[in-house]
Amino acid sequence: MSKFDPIFEVMLKRMLDKTEVPVAIAILKKKKTDREISEETGIELEKVKVILKKLVEMEFATCFIKRTSRGDVRRWKINYETLDRIHDERLKNMGKEAKKRVKEIDELFEEATSELIETEMYPIIELLFKEQLTDEEISEKLMIKLNLVRRVLYILEENDLAEYDKEVDAKGWYFYRWRLRREMAKQYLTEKRKELLDKLLERYAYETSEMLFSCYSGICPVYNFKDALEHNFICPMCGERLEQYDNEERLKELKGRIERLKEQI
Numbered sequence: 001m002s003k004f005d006p007i008f009e010v011m012l013k014r015m016l017d018k019t020e021v022p023v024a025i026a027i028l029k030k031k032k033t034d035r036e037i038s039e040e041t042g043i044e045l046e047k048v049k050v051i052l053k054k055l056v057e058m059e060f061a062t063c064f065i066k067r068t069s070r071g072d073v074r075r076w077k078i079n080y081e082t083l084d085r086i087h088d089e090r091l092k093n094m095g096k097e098a099k100k101r102v103k104e105i106d107e108l109f110e111e112a113t114s115e116l117i118e119t120e121m122y123p124i125i126e127l128l129f130k131e132q133l134t135d136e137e138i139s140e141k142l143m144i145k146l147n148l149v150r151r152v153l154y155i156l157e158e159n160d161l162a163e164y165d166k167e168v169d170a171k172g173w174y175f176y177r178w179r180l181r182r183e184m185a186k187q188y189l190t191e192k193r194k195e196l197l198d199k200l201l202e203r204y205a206y207e208t209s210e211m212l213f214s215c216y217s218g219i220c221p222v223y224n225f226k227d228a229l230e231h232n233f234i235c236p237m238c239g240e241r242l243e244q245y246d247n248e249e250r251l252k253e254l255k256g257r258i259e260r261l262k263e264q265i
């Protein structure tokens with residue numbers, strides 16, 4: 001199900017021509033009859049009908065027909081599926097290129113963020129490299145859905161890679177201007193590597209301290225002595241016999257990864 005996003009209004013304004021925009025905006029959130037649209041926009045009824053026909057042909061609008069005792073009532077509404085499709089296709093194209101440029105500008109920051117946010121969202125990072133903006137400004141400038149922009153900002157903030165300044169506008173409303181904390185990328189990566197190192201060290205200790213058993217199927221887990229004994233040395237996943245597991249290769253690989261990580265920290 002497609003849901004409304006405030007960016008849809010901006011998209012329509014940029015994609016449609018001047019005469020079409022008011023009609024499209026009128027049916028953006030609610031189904032309306034051509035008469036209602038005409039009254040609301042001040043555009044004469046015949047013209048409204050022509051524009052609606054065109055919007056339906058371009059798949060920007062859908063016509064709903066309701067049968068009543070007094071005849072059919074036609075109402076129109078913007079087709080969110082089409083806007084979603086255009087939105088997603090644009091992002092896919094923009095994302096890859098933006099990620100490349102972000103990497104060129106700040107390799108550490110790109111590395112720190114690459115597991116946190118999708119490639120499609122990198123235009124947001126690239127834009128924030130240049131200026132401090134509110135979520136709505138980012139959404140409008142890039143034509144990215146507001147809820148997606150907010151999600152990216154919150155993820156970055158949670159990981160100390162972005163922060164905001166709270167400001168007050170002329171009417172006394174608070175707004176938040178976001179900025180990236182590029183200086184934190186190194187620390188973020190070091191912490192992640194430390195976490196991974198701890199896990200690998202734990203794994204290494206486990207594999208060297210225990211006698212392990214495997215069915216050598218390549219997909220079932222490896223069992224310690226206690227678990228293998230409990231199952232009478234028969235793999236509970238596939239029913240094959242469990243044999244002592246030769247983990248020399250795995251230990252070598254683990255050790256290699258541990259050494260490499262230690263060098264990076």
Ligand SMILES: [Zn+2]
Nearest residue numbers: 215220235238
């Ligand atoms: Zn098995």
